[in-house]
Amino acid sequence: MSSICIITALPAESRVFIDALKLKPILDHGWRLYGNSEHLLLQTGLGKLKACAATSALLHHRGDISAIVNAGIAGGLAPVGTTLLGHQIVDQGSGYNGYPHLPPQRVVQAIPTTIVETLEKPSSDYRAGVVFDMEASGIMSAAATYLSSGSMQFVKVISDNSETPLEQFKPSTVTPLVELALPTVLQLLEWFAQDSHAVQHQHDIKTYAEQVASCVHHTVNDSHQLLRLLQQYRTLAGELPEYSSLSHFENATALKQHLHRAIASMPLDYGKTS
């Protein structure tokens, strides 16, 4: 089963999602990780380095994560409490630039989008069309190794602006502010869950191929070929071969030949022409 992971920086941001999704702590690898059967929440700590390191480590360790949603507070010109979706992630320090592929508007009810600029330190240099945070670029650059641009979304809630500058910001407002983003994050989770079926389908074949390869010695190249043959087999037959029919071969070559023959004997027709 694939999982979708929410990524936050602060405990006060995490609390909203832990409560809403009834997530339980997962004690592993020293992460601040919470989860249920479908969702995970990773709390990275403040700043892009911590965000990058934690995201990278988690995605490397958990190959079942099919999408991430980064949620948190940000500074900008919009009124405090405005929820925005990041259409471009910029790292002020390195110039790193990323474009998440945005979900359809029907999914997120046409919430406004913005450039999310990740800074080393909080800033009051508010500009039109840009919000400031401290993690997004770290998360996106780490996730880009594992996920596509459509499988990562960035939801930000304005916590400070020129009328309510940083000096007046109260940490106690974080949780109520992030609660405003909860509906959007939940909509994204649901949308990602619908999309994860195809991923799951391929994950099943990979697991099956690994099982077969564990019985008969396979080189890396053999394993790639085995996976492809199993994909072709399932496309034509509609199902994978019986595991018992593949586990008795002496070597990978004999197994491949068997699958080649089986595939060649299957019909590949288009429609009915009568």
Place this chain on the structure above:
Amino acid sequence: MDTIYIEHEVAEHPRTLRICARYPKARLIPIARYSDVFNARVQNFREQKQNPSLILAKKPGKLIHPTPPGYHIGGTNNYYFSHMLNCVYDCRYCFLQGMYQSANYVVFVNTEDFLEEIKRTANAHETPSWFFSGYDCDSLALDPITHFVNDCLDYFESVPNAFLELRTKSTQIRPLLNRDALNNVVVAYSLSPASIVQEEEHGTPSLEKRLDALKTLQDKGWKIGLRFDPLLYADNFSELYSQFFDQVFDALDMTQVHSVSLGVFRLPKGFHKKLVRLYPDAKLLAAPLSLRDGMMTYPMDEETTMRELCMEKLSSVISPEQFFPCS
């Protein structure tokens, strides 16, 4: 269209304004260069195809390119141009999936620059030049948005030394029907048997609708072309394609067809690899394919059988002068 990215340079271009006005609810996102979004890493073509965005841009640099060898319909000077990148349709065999990172549509709004370069290129030759549209996109499918066909035909009307092929699967032929046929324009349709259309050409008009459009264009005096490319392998190939050709021959006056071309499914090795990664469950990729001259295609004996059957059917209704094989 949900999201429209707009290059700063064309933000006030009349075509940009007209297209954006058509989608008043779209998110409008300014960008520096289309390539920042379109060529960005970590995109997933299959995923984006479910919800593609539109990118409005100015095409810089060279706009007209020589066609690959073998891509012609009888002319000696052959060029292609891409006023759009990507296609609204989702054909499982399409090489664009292997070529591009992104499934977003790019529309270049600097149409006049394309047309000027076409004129310059045509004038550089003493013999007629052919210009192929629809190499990196479908020529007509997005025309209600781009209005490219009208702009283009106004121009070709005044450059008789330049010939245009509009290649398409679309039935958006109104701009063609609203004007007199031009002698230097061929409207070429890619055709496949109905069951292949249904299983492998997702989102395209049915074979029947394409034939209706072809018939209408032919009746209106437009030169039409038929592109049987790619031919796809099937165990029932002979029956499938025989019936298909009969259906085409019944619908059209084949003696008046400008050109017919034919080619089997083939993809550069790298594109094929990417396609398998994107669509491991695609039926056409489960067929026996082998590597020949850098292309993944059917084994030679299979290809010969497929071509011979098609040639036998075609030679009964067209002359050799109408036929151009694809290599």
